[in-house]
Each structure stands twice: as C-alpha cells, then as structure tokens.
Amino acid sequence: IKNSDPDNISLFEGKAYFPKDAAYKAYLKTTKPTQEVGVSKSVCNYLKVVNNQNKRKFKSLEVTGVVSCACTHVYVLSTVDLQVGEQFRNTDAALFEALKQRMYNRSTSDLDIMLSYDCNCSYHVNLANHFENATFDGVRDCLARMRYMIPDLHVNGHNDDCIYQYGSAYMECNGHNHMEGIEQLWIGLNMLAAQTRQMNNGFRQDTLINHHGDHNWKKTIGQIPRLVIELTEAKGLYYVKDAEFEALSMRCREQYPDAYKEWMETDRHMTYTVGKKKEVQSPYRFRKYQSGGEAVADTCETPSNDEHLEGVLMPETLESRSRPIAWIYEGILLENDQRKLTHRIHQEKKQPSKAEKEAIVTEREKLGQNISKWYKEATIGTIAEVFNQIYADTEPLPEKCRLLLPSALPAPIRSKLGIENLIRVEYDLREGAAYDAIAEIRRRSSTVAFMDEMRQRNDKGVQRLTRSLRELEDARATLELCIRHYNTHRQALLGLRGPDQLPFPYPDMTLSDTYRKRRTLKRALGDSRRLDGAIFGNMKKGQTLAQPEPSAVRAPIRVEFPGTQITRKKASQDTKKTKTDAVEDESSKTKNELQPGWVWNALRRPGMTDEEVEAFEIEGERVGFFRAEAERDRWLEQWEIKIAEFLRCIMSFDKYAETWAQLATKPKNRDRPGYEAYAREKVHMYSSFAKRARLEFINLGYEKALDRKEGERVQDFLMAQRALYEEEKKHHSDQGADRLTNLEE
Structure with missing residues (x-):
C-alpha cells in the first residue's frame, strides 16, 4: 500500500479506537x-x-x-x-x-x-x-x-x-x-x-x-503481578500512614486541645474564597492572612553546638570544681573541634580556595597545640605517657588524633586503671552534650527548611539560584556536622553505660530524620510516601524515639510532646497539684527523664507578639493534621480499590473464558474446526489467567472476598472489612498501652 494513496481508508471503519x-x-x-x-x-x-x-x-x-x-x-x-x-x-x-x-x-x-x-x-x-x-x-x-x-x-x-x-x-x-x-x-x-x-x-x-x-x-x-504489587504496597503504606497520623493526632490533642476539637468538627470538603482576589481556602491550605501575613524565619545566627556546651556544661562555677571534670569537658570540646576541622577540609575540597586552605593550616596548628596541652594536663599519668609514645612514633594529624577519654578506652583497660569516677563524669557530660546537639539539630533543620522554601518561592534567574543553592548546601552540611556530633556523643554513652544506668532513649540519627513536610506551601510531589523525621514527634503512641530494653527498670514518666513555651504553659494550667504532689514529682525526677522540647523553630517576623507566633504555629499544625489525615484516607481507599480491582480482574477473565466457550460450541463452528480450535485455545488461556489471579488473591489473604454471600455487594464487604481493621487496630493499641503501663510500673 502506498502512503500517498488518497483512496486508502481505515479498515476498522470506526469499530476500534478512532471514530468514523x-x-x-x-x-x-x-x-x-x-x-x-x-x-x-x-x-x-x-x-x-x-x-x-x-x-x-x-x-x-x-x-x-x-x-x-x-x-x-x-x-x-x-x-x-x-x-x-x-x-x-x-x-x-x-x-x-x-x-x-x-x-x-x-x-x-x-x-x-x-x-x-x-x-x-x-x-x-x-x-x-x-x-x-x-x-x-x-x-x-x-x-x-x-x-x-x-x-x-x-x-x-x-x-x-x-x-x-x-x-x-x-x-x-x-x-x-x-x-x-x-x-x-x-x-x-x-x-x-x-x-x-x-x-x-x-x-x-x-x-x-x-x-x-x-x-x-x-x-x-501483566495485570496480575501489577495488582499484587499495588495491593501489597497500598496495604503497607496505609499502616505506615495510619501510625503517623495517630501519633500526630495524639500530640495535637495533648498540645492544642481546643484547636483539636475544632479540627475534628471541620468539614473536610469545605472550599471557599476570601479577599478581593477570591483565593480558594480549604482545610489543607495554609491561611496566610491569619497572623497578619507570612511569618519569616529569624535570621539571627543560632549559637553553635560548642556555645551551647559552654553555656550549659561550663557554668561560672566550673573553674572552682575538681580538675578531672574540667579535663573531661575540654576533651569533649576538642573532639567537636576535630569534627569541625574535618568538615571544613571536606568542604574546601568541594570548593577549593587558597584563603580557606591557609585558614585550615592555621586552625590545624592551633588544634594540635590544644590537644598536646590537653594530654599534658591529663589527670591520669598513664594517658599522658601513651600520648607521648603515639606522637613520637607517628605524629598523626590533629583532626585524626584519638583522644583517650574514658569512652575511647576498652572496658578491661578502664577497669584496670580504676577510673570509675571519670567514667561517671564523662557519662553525665556526654548526656548533656547529646541533648544540646539535638536542640541544635532542631534549630539547624528549621533553618534549612526555611532557606529551601524561600529559594523556591523567591529566587529567579541562574545567578540567584546558584548562589542560594550554594548557601543551602552549606547549611545542610552544617546540619550534617551537628548530626555527627550527636551520633558521636550517643555512641560514647552506649560504651560508658554501667549496669545500673538506663539506656540513652534516642536512636542513631540520619539526615532523613530531620525532614519535615512544608506546611506553608502547597503539597509537593512524593509527599504521600514521605514521613516527617523522627525528631519531629513521628512516634507511635506511648513511645519515645526508641523503646527501652525490656529488662530496664524505669522511673514513672509522664509522656509529653514537643510544643512552644506558650502551649506547654497553657497545658500545665489544666492540672492542679497540691504541695505534696509537687514534692513527690520533684523527688521522682531523674537525669534520664525525657524532657519535652519544641522541635520546630518559630518562623517569626520582627515585632510579632507571642500570640501571633502561637497562632502561626497552630495553623501549621492544623494544615499538617489535615494533610496527614488525607494521606491516610487515600491509602486506605487505594487498598480497598485494589481489592475491588482484583475481584473485577478475576470476574473479567472468567467472563472471557465463558464467552469463548460459547463461541466454540456454536453449531455453525462445528463444521469449521479451525474456528473451534482457536476459541478453545482462548478458553484455556483466559481460564489459566483466572486461576492464577484467584490463587494470587488467596495467597494475599483475601479468600473471604471470593466467598462473599450471594447478593452481597463488594462495597458492603469492604465496609465490613474496614470495621474489622479498626477493631484489630484498637486491639493492638490497647496491648501496646498495657505493655507501656506495665513497663512504667
């Protein structure tokens, strides 16, 4: 057929995908x-x-x-x-x-x-x-x-x-x-x-x-394996999103009881317009006008991790305390300096600079002098001797020189040296440093999130985008350095922990633990598969970031959630305590008690009042609450849709096999063996498809869906199954609460 033939028309004449x-x-x-x-x-x-x-x-x-x-x-x-x-x-x-x-x-x-x-x-x-x-x-x-x-x-x-x-x-x-x-x-x-x-x-x-x-x-x-994958994925992600929403809901109910009650009564389908521009509003949109306009992040420099250590661990009275405490504390600060120098060297390799190289050389010399002085002032003479031997043999770079704090020594050597008092001192100082590192990570992560948001919203043009991207990468690198500080302190605590001490309640941290979905902007692609990081309260009911060991004996803990000073103050006013209760509470506190803290830094505009800041924070939590609820509901619907589609797939293959069987047995096809053979081949093919689909469906645990009562609709079956899911979830939640209660007792 020549493609230039004007008389050539479609052979299907409108009976396929194209109309006549x-x-x-x-x-x-x-x-x-x-x-x-x-x-x-x-x-x-x-x-x-x-x-x-x-x-x-x-x-x-x-x-x-x-x-x-x-x-x-x-x-x-x-x-x-x-x-x-x-x-x-x-x-x-x-x-x-x-x-x-x-x-x-x-x-x-x-x-x-x-x-x-x-x-x-x-x-x-x-x-x-x-x-x-x-x-x-x-x-x-x-x-x-x-x-x-x-x-x-x-x-x-x-x-x-x-x-x-x-x-x-x-x-x-x-x-x-x-x-x-x-x-x-x-x-x-x-x-x-x-x-x-x-x-x-x-x-x-x-x-x-x-x-x-x-x-x-x-x-x-390819429909059967695709449905197996999609059904399994939908079920798994529903459970993940449901757990995330339950944790968020419990936290919001604790922090913002009045607002939470209002949220539960809000119509999820409500959309309306406001202002002269008729901007559409819905429960899932951040209401910028509520706090008098968009709030902006505080651009002031946040104190470094070392400054927090100096403020918390090094009070004015420290100089008057025993020298071993000061020596351990100085060693922890030197470790931080080593990681900072290593980080600076790594950044310089990515962006070479002659001035930065010279600054690194100067800082390296200064760090080497401080380490040498620290070893010479060691309260344990054996450690000073070991240091002299190391430098005499190898002279390692200051940022790679191992500081022989008690946490760096094997347990048998610590026992042989008899430095139990130093071990306890380092444990206490490390614990404080770890909590300070977490606070610093929260502040740094809020800065990174704000910089990313402002870059996407305001920066246009190659020059501005390139500059803002470099600044954002530097901020992320600083955040990663803070995470390394925390992980080092945590690892040291695990090595120093004695048999009578409680385990440090937080797990190892990665950069993904600091991720948080943006509340002030519209939903981004991929949000339905992402979770907020662990430091932002993404925990199951009654849990800290990591469950303690079953054998651990814990003091009673009142579980609180991250919030602002204002919301925590309001929540505390609801419970009246007697003087006796206050004395008992004070005596029951231990150093290992999990202190509540606000995990997301306020995006404050200069001049904003505390009430405006609180309203801004509650608005962000409101949007996050409704969006998390929507994600959970969509995955539940997806799970049920895939169950219905699997059933429809099986019915479709059965119907195809039945139709081809009828064609094979038609009287006019008996004298045409080729037609009958072709039809029976199709019967066998679609029957095998239906058999395989039915077997896969049963293996996934949905046999009851195939054994529905006569006349029972698929939607009725799914609604009954939804009630069973809720009952099963409640049963597991009650079991978890009982285990937590027994553990606390």
Whole structure:
C-alpha cells in the first residue's frame, strides 16, 4: 500500500479506537473552535502556555496530532485527530467515544466517573454546554456523576487554587491515583511519529490502532503481578500512614486541645474564597492572612553546638570544681573541634580556595597545640605517657588524633586503671552534650527548611539560584556536622553505660530524620510516601524515639510532646497539684527523664507578639493534621480499590473464558474446526489467567472476598472489612498501652 494513496481508508471503519472519519469531520464542521467559544482563556499560567503554543504551531497541517482517552490502568479507550493544536472540541469527541463503550444509554449507575485532564479547571466549566450537541446523545447523563481532577504533576504548573479544588490528594474515594499514567502512552507514540508523519489518514489510523491493541494486550497479561504489587504496597503504606497520623493526632490533642476539637468538627470538603482576589481556602491550605501575613524565619545566627556546651556544661562555677571534670569537658570540646576541622577540609575540597586552605593550616596548628596541652594536663599519668609514645612514633594529624577519654578506652583497660569516677563524669557530660546537639539539630533543620522554601518561592534567574543553592548546601552540611556530633556523643554513652544506668532513649540519627513536610506551601510531589523525621514527634503512641530494653527498670514518666513555651504553659494550667504532689514529682525526677522540647523553630517576623507566633504555629499544625489525615484516607481507599480491582480482574477473565466457550460450541463452528480450535485455545488461556489471579488473591489473604454471600455487594464487604481493621487496630493499641503501663510500673 502506498502512503500517498488518497483512496486508502481505515479498515476498522470506526469499530476500534478512532471514530468514523466522515462522522468526525462532520462533527468538527458543526462545532466552533475553542477560541471562538470563548473558553480558552484562563488565569492559570499552565493554560496560557498551551494557548500560546496553539497560535504558533501547526500551520498548513491537516492533522497536528492525536488526543487519547484511557482508564486509570492506561488501557487506551479512544483516540481522535487534532487539527490546530489541542482544542476542547477534540477532547469532547475522545471523551464521547470512551463513554459510549460502557455508559451508552445508562441513565443510572452507582459508580462515579473521575475525569482527569491537564486543564480541567477550564475544561469542565462549559462541558455541559458542549454535550448539548446532538452528537453526545446517550452519554449526556454521565455528567451528573462525573468528578474532575488534574494530574498531580500538571497541577503544580497551575495556580495554587487548582491543587485544592482538583488535586487528587484531597478527593474522597479516589485512592492514591496521580493520573499521570497516560503519559506512558506517548513514549511509544513518539517513536511511531517518524513513520506515521508521511502516511495518509487511513493507513496512519490503522498503524496507531495496531499499536494501541498491542499496548493494551501487554497491559492485560501483566495485570496480575501489577495488582499484587499495588495491593501489597497500598496495604503497607496505609499502616505506615495510619501510625503517623495517630501519633500526630495524639500530640495535637495533648498540645492544642481546643484547636483539636475544632479540627475534628471541620468539614473536610469545605472550599471557599476570601479577599478581593477570591483565593480558594480549604482545610489543607495554609491561611496566610491569619497572623497578619507570612511569618519569616529569624535570621539571627543560632549559637553553635560548642556555645551551647559552654553555656550549659561550663557554668561560672566550673573553674572552682575538681580538675578531672574540667579535663573531661575540654576533651569533649576538642573532639567537636576535630569534627569541625574535618568538615571544613571536606568542604574546601568541594570548593577549593587558597584563603580557606591557609585558614585550615592555621586552625590545624592551633588544634594540635590544644590537644598536646590537653594530654599534658591529663589527670591520669598513664594517658599522658601513651600520648607521648603515639606522637613520637607517628605524629598523626590533629583532626585524626584519638583522644583517650574514658569512652575511647576498652572496658578491661578502664577497669584496670580504676577510673570509675571519670567514667561517671564523662557519662553525665556526654548526656548533656547529646541533648544540646539535638536542640541544635532542631534549630539547624528549621533553618534549612526555611532557606529551601524561600529559594523556591523567591529566587529567579541562574545567578540567584546558584548562589542560594550554594548557601543551602552549606547549611545542610552544617546540619550534617551537628548530626555527627550527636551520633558521636550517643555512641560514647552506649560504651560508658554501667549496669545500673538506663539506656540513652534516642536512636542513631540520619539526615532523613530531620525532614519535615512544608506546611506553608502547597503539597509537593512524593509527599504521600514521605514521613516527617523522627525528631519531629513521628512516634507511635506511648513511645519515645526508641523503646527501652525490656529488662530496664524505669522511673514513672509522664509522656509529653514537643510544643512552644506558650502551649506547654497553657497545658500545665489544666492540672492542679497540691504541695505534696509537687514534692513527690520533684523527688521522682531523674537525669534520664525525657524532657519535652519544641522541635520546630518559630518562623517569626520582627515585632510579632507571642500570640501571633502561637497562632502561626497552630495553623501549621492544623494544615499538617489535615494533610496527614488525607494521606491516610487515600491509602486506605487505594487498598480497598485494589481489592475491588482484583475481584473485577478475576470476574473479567472468567467472563472471557465463558464467552469463548460459547463461541466454540456454536453449531455453525462445528463444521469449521479451525474456528473451534482457536476459541478453545482462548478458553484455556483466559481460564489459566483466572486461576492464577484467584490463587494470587488467596495467597494475599483475601479468600473471604471470593466467598462473599450471594447478593452481597463488594462495597458492603469492604465496609465490613474496614470495621474489622479498626477493631484489630484498637486491639493492638490497647496491648501496646498495657505493655507501656506495665513497663512504667
């Protein structure tokens, strides 16, 4: 067939993915282009770009591309040709071809139709008017139960209002469905473009139809393993998100009881507009106007970790205390200096500088002198002798020289030297240093988060972006240094711990533990799979960051949560204590008691009152609460949707096998053995698919879903299962609370 043959038409004649060519061209003649209808203009920057592209491209071309409609599994349902870019009338035709396959003349249904489109914020406004055309008879009733969303990646190119009206994360009964899957289709189509570009209309359509059929068949044979993966993932992430939300909910209920009560009564579907600009508001959006505008981070330099040590561990009376305490303390500070110098050397290698190299040499000499002086003043003569031997043999670099504090010595040597008093001193000092390091990490992480937010919001242009990125990387590197300080102190505590001492209650820390989702900005891609770091209260009910050893004997602990000074002060006013209670509480305190602290530094504008700061903090917690709840609900819905899809997959394969069996036994096929053999081959294939799907479903533990009572709907079964999940969760929660109570007793 020559591609220049004008008489060549599609062999499918509208019975595949493309509509009949003559009918489609007649529809286009009776429908005005989108620009003439007056709905193409939009306030969204994303749509402005699309409209400008349509004006500049595709001149003198009969067909400029295609628009396709697919289901959530990216099975292609329909495709139509484009003439002058992507116009709404072309999209209407593709939507009609997809709807009429399953919804034609079906006026009632218990299923909603979720329509995802890149520019739904403008498209759906006049969709009912478009469907008044006689062409859309038979599917017009579908609009009454249609909901509209914008794919997660594309919605970030729209105005912020769109994400709260059309974002998938905040739509009930949608599951975790980002709707970007259809973009996979264009990978293959783009490779075909070089071939179809020179074809005539009929041959081009047949080529695309064959491609769509191959694409859909590969989706079919891979559907079972894909459903197994998605169902397992949805279940696991639901449990993770549920635990995260329960911890957040418990913390908010403790810190902000009045606000929490209001949040629980808030309508999750409420959206409204405020101000002259008619900005859309919803429970998931940060209300900037509440505290008189956006608050900004305090740009003052936070004290370094060493300054905190000097303020907490080195009071004015320290000089008058025994020399061993001062010697241990100075050794801890020297360790910090070693890590700082190592960090500085590493940074200089990334960004070479002659001035920085000279500064490093000077600092190295100073550190070496301080270490030598520290060893000479050692309270244990043996340690000073060991140091002299080390320097006489190797002369290591100051930043790599090992400081022989008690924590650096093996337990047998410590026992032989008889330095139990020094061990206890270092343990106490290390414990204080570890808590100070945590406080510093909280402050540094808040600074990094604020710098990242301001960079994305305000910095434009290569020069400013490059400079701000370098500053952000430096801030992150400083945060990592603080984390190394903490991990070193923690490791030393583990080595120094005696049999009568409680374990340090915090685990090893990584940079991921300092991550926190941004409350003041719109939801970012990937948030549904991320958790806030452990230092921000992401803990299970009744737990610290790490569970103590079962054999440990603990003093009674009142679990409190991170909060501001204001909220903690208000919470303490609710409980009245007698003098006797106060004395008992004071006597029961131990050094190992977990002290509550606010984990997220206030983003304060100069001149803001404490009440405004508190309102800003509560607003951030409110947004985080609703977003965490939405993420949990979407993963629960996703879990249940995948159960329903698995059942539908099994039913579909059974129905295919039954249909082919009927075709094989038709009287007219008895005299055509080839037809009968082909039909029976299909029966065997679909029966094996159904058997495999049923076996995988049972192995996942959903046998009861297959053994439903006659007449029981899938949604009724899922609601009953949801009640069982809640009961099981409550049972495990009660068991955990009982274990914690017994441990405290």
